[in-house]
Amino acid sequence: MDQNLKLSGCIPGWTLYPQRTFRTLATGLIFVWAGFSSVCFAAQEELPQKPFQIAEAITLHTFHIRAQDLQSALLEFSKKLNLQLLYPTELTQGMHTLGLDGTFTTEDGLRRLLEGTGLKYKFVGTKSITLSNSSDQIELSPIDVVGTDNIGYLSQKAISATRSGADAHDISQNIEVYNRNLLEDTRSNSIGEVLRFSPGASWDGDQMGPFGDNFLFRGFFGNEVVNGLRGGTGMITQRDTQNVERVEVLKGPASVMYGQMEPSATVNVVTKQPLDHFFAEGGVQFGTFDDYRLTGDVSGPVTDNKKVKFRINAAYEDNESYIDFFTHRHIFVAPVVSVDFTTDTRLTVEATYSNDHWSSINNGQPASGLLTPNINGKYDPATQISEPNFFGTTRGGINVMSRLEHRFNDWLVARANFSWMQNRRTFQEGFANSFLADERTLTRGMFYTPGDTSDDFYYLVDVTANFDTGPVSHDLLLGVDYQRQTADFHTLSVPMGSIDLFAPVRNVTPLPPLSPTNTFIQDISTFGGFLQDRITVFENFKLVGGFRYTYLDQDTSFARGLGPLVPNNRHDSAWTTQAGAVYQPWEPVSLFVNRMQSFVPQGGTSVGGTPFDPESGTQYEGGVKTTFLDGLLNTTVSYYHITKSNVQTSDPNNPGFSIAIGEVESQGLEASLQSQPLPNLNLIASYGYTDTEITNDNDGNMGNELRNVPQHTFALQSRYDFRGGPLDKFSLNGNIQYTASRQADNANTLIIPGYTKVDMGVNYQPVPKVDIAFWIENLADENIFSTAFGPYVYLQNPRTFHGQLKFRY
Structure with a gap:
């Protein structure tokens, strides 16, 4: 880079806005609680990322820039973010902008200011940006991007x-x-x-x-x-x-x-991460079936130097359903605090608390009389299978995560992560068994637990190193992790009184005894180490390779009723690998291939007491990604083939036991599109073709399709914003989702019908800080069966109407 461009002040023929420089990168050890937001790399040459680029990628800023000449708006924009803008003064002469009002990321805001001007931008250094005409892009030294590509749905x-x-x-x-x-x-x-x-x-x-x-x-x-x-x-x-x-x-x-x-x-x-300025947003949502939802989002700096920031999100929801005696209450709170010890060291601690109570959950409705013929006709789908005097289901969870990140120098960053999750649940729920010969009397069972608990501890330490070996650039990731999962379950499943599904009578059947329960105790420890290297061989050719070793120790104990606990211990270990390549024959097109592996430990043993090997999966995939219209049109098309082995199936020589020789295959084509063809039109679309087959099985399912996997899916979401005229400040949005028919089980005994779901909505922004919305879900009032398990299907809500009021400060 020309050294003159690093100076504050004026360069003849250029407009240069002042910038606060970063301090020299310190040395020392850093552990980063990794796992959020993105960092952009240069198109010509990748530079090591700075830790705060990760945070800046999802940092939102609130702007109130009125419509005015472009140069004045850019000056206001740069002062707000302490950015340095570089461009010839004549470049923006005579240009105007519609302004910027709302909350955006750095790059999203800049894109919107430049809409319709024909100008391009480029990030250089840490907080410097150049502007140019589309046909006259200024080329400076390697780019270190601090924003994200995040405009519309892009x-x-x-x-x-x-x-x-x-x-x-x-x-x-x-x-x-x-x-x-x-x-x-x-x-x-x-x-x-x-x-x-x-x-x-x-x-x-x-x-x-x-x-x-x-x-x-x-x-x-x-x-x-x-x-x-x-x-x-x-x-x-x-x-x-x-x-x-x-x-x-x-x-x-x-x-x-x-x-x-x-x-x-x-x-x-x-x-979401804390903001460096005060921000507040609240909303109320309401709709059919007495549905209402309250939300809040508050963020800002705690200290004057903005080194300590906070954010807290919360939601409360209460709703009913088309099913009788159904109610649901939901509470959610998510605070997060970040502390910048230095420009190179940041600690982020965040938590979530959630609590849900359902008066009863949908455990599936008999297909007979709803989806398939019944001699009595069709029963009312609103009929509750469970009983209204059951206490239903309550689930609560707490998750605490911390991320500590530190940068040693220009090429080395280390991160440390910790997560603790605790979940608790109680439930008393009725479920359907089968019809008697009259096809109207439904036998039922009951699930019950006085209280289940689980705890999950996860530790991750990793290091990212960006360096060159001759002409080859490396993005090396090396890490170790440890996870411990414990669970203490006390459950009971017993028969309960039957019900006439066509003429139900409530609360007359004596309840079965609620004790003793079965006990299941689990303690799983997993240790892993992994390495991945992304190699830039040439500017347009990249390779990636990696491997992981995982060791798993699992202790379980089970007791039926008052019987003794029967312990079981198993150990599993596995090596998994991945390899891939990306080739860009020209800049907008990326061709990619990969081979990747997976493994999932299995429970149980063979007839001889030998633990089953983990299920293993291998995928081969190839595809093409494109980006056109200066990044406003992005597509991906890929073909994949997956083989999953060591799947449990019946042991033909020992009834009641299993052997791990089963195999299934899945192959298909996937295509997706994200686009903003007009400044006020955004859309996203996807299509998937999936072909599954059980290729090895002793249960009579060989050659069958896997359950609940449609061969064809399609989805489209679009939003159009009106600008000017009588519909100014209005916008329309809607989506279409098509899911083809699927099999209800691996035996392929029942077909779940396909469906097309249409949602439509209108938004109105009377003033910049207030949004009003109204929308309709399932506009065509179609019967939507989301899934099935054997002869029991899950019918979703009919057409519903919703409204929302949201305000920001």
Whole structure:
């Protein structure tokens, strides 16, 4: 870089706004609680990232810049953020901007100021930006980007695949990023509501229970991490998005980065971080079935020097359903505090608390009389299977995470992470068994627990090193992690009185005894070490390779009723590897291939008492990513093939026992598009084709499809903002989701019908700090069966109407 450009003051023919320089990078050890937000790298040459670039990638700033000449607006923008803007003074002469009012990231705000001017921008150094005409881009030395590509629904940066942040076009995997704008426009109050836009995803949950976030990707259960950290023992309820900045979906096996996981997809939830200015937002949402939701988001600096900042998000929700006697109450609180000890060291501590109570959850409704013929006709789908005098289900959880990050020098960053999660639950729920011969009398059972608890501790230390070996550049990630999961479950499943599903009578059947319960105690310890190297061989050719070793020790004990605890101990270990390549024949196009592995430990033993080997998965994938219109049109198309081995199936020589010789395959095509073809039009679309087959099985399922995996899915979300005229300050948004028919079980005994769900909404912003919205879900009032387990199906809400008022300060 020309040394003159580093000086404060004026350069002839240039406008140069003052910048506060960074202090010299200190040496020392740093542990960073990694796992949030993205960092951009230069298109020509990658520089090591600074730790605060990660935070800046999701830092929001509030602007109130009126419509005026562009140069004055840029001056106001740069002073607000302490940025240095470099451009010839004649470049902006005669140009105007519509202004900027609202809360945006640095780069999102700059994009909006430059809309319609034909100007491009480039980040140089740490907080310096150059402007140029589209055909006359100023070339300065390597870029160190401090913002994110985040305009409309466009988000091309992700941390899931690298833990440190990279452009999605430099990653040799299919990765999707859904930003806060999309979450807001689609009213996605839980993670599961946004995952429907992932190509090939299949909803395996329900709106009326704790499993709404359950999704299948490429035929297998999805995996979830928060800010890159694993956790959970199967008791997690739906995750509220009130404190979520964006959601990343990393397709395919991710065991090298995250340990034991299904070969499907890893969903990384990136949380909101504290702001360096005061910000407050509140909202109220209301709708059909007495649905209302209150939300709040407050952030700002604690100290005058802004080295200590806080943010707290909260939500309260209460709703009913079309099912009789159903109510749901939800409480959510998420505080976060960050402390900048130096310009190179930051500590972030955040927590979430959630508590949910359902008067009863939907455990499935008989398909007979609802989906398939019944001699008595159709029963009312609003009929409650459980009993209204049961105490229902309560689930509560606390999650505390800390991230400490420190930068040694220009090329070495270390991070330390800790996460603790505790979950508790109680439930008393009725469920359907089967019809008697009259096809109207339904036998039932009851689940019960007086209280289950689980704790999860996760520790991660990793180091990122950016260095060159001759002409080859390396982005090396090295880490170790340890996880301990404990659970203490006390459950009971017993028969209870039957019910006439066509003429139900309530509260007349004596309840079965609620004791003694069965006891299950579990203690799992997992240790892992991993290494990944992303190598830039040439400017347009990158390689990635990595491996992980995992050792798992599992102690379980089980007692039936008052019987003695029967202990069982097993050990598993596995090596998993990944390899990939990215080639850019020209700048807008990236061709990628990968081979990745996964493993999932299994419970149980063979007839001889030998523990089963872990399930193993191998994926081969290839595809193409493109970015056109200066990043306003991004597409990904990929083909994959996954083989999952060591799946348990029946032992033909020893009835009642299993052997791990089963195998399933999944292959398919996925395509996604994110675009802003006009300044006031945003859209996102996806299509998935998934073909699954059970290729080895002793249960008579060979050649069958996997349950609840549609061959075809399609989703489209769009928003159009009116500017000027009688509809000024109005916007329209809507989405279409198509899911093809699926099999209800691996035996393929029942087909779940496909559906097309349409949502439509209108927004109005009477003043810059107030938003009013109204929308309709399931506009066509279609019968939507989200999933099924054998002969029991899950019917979702009919057409519903919703409104929202949101205000900011």
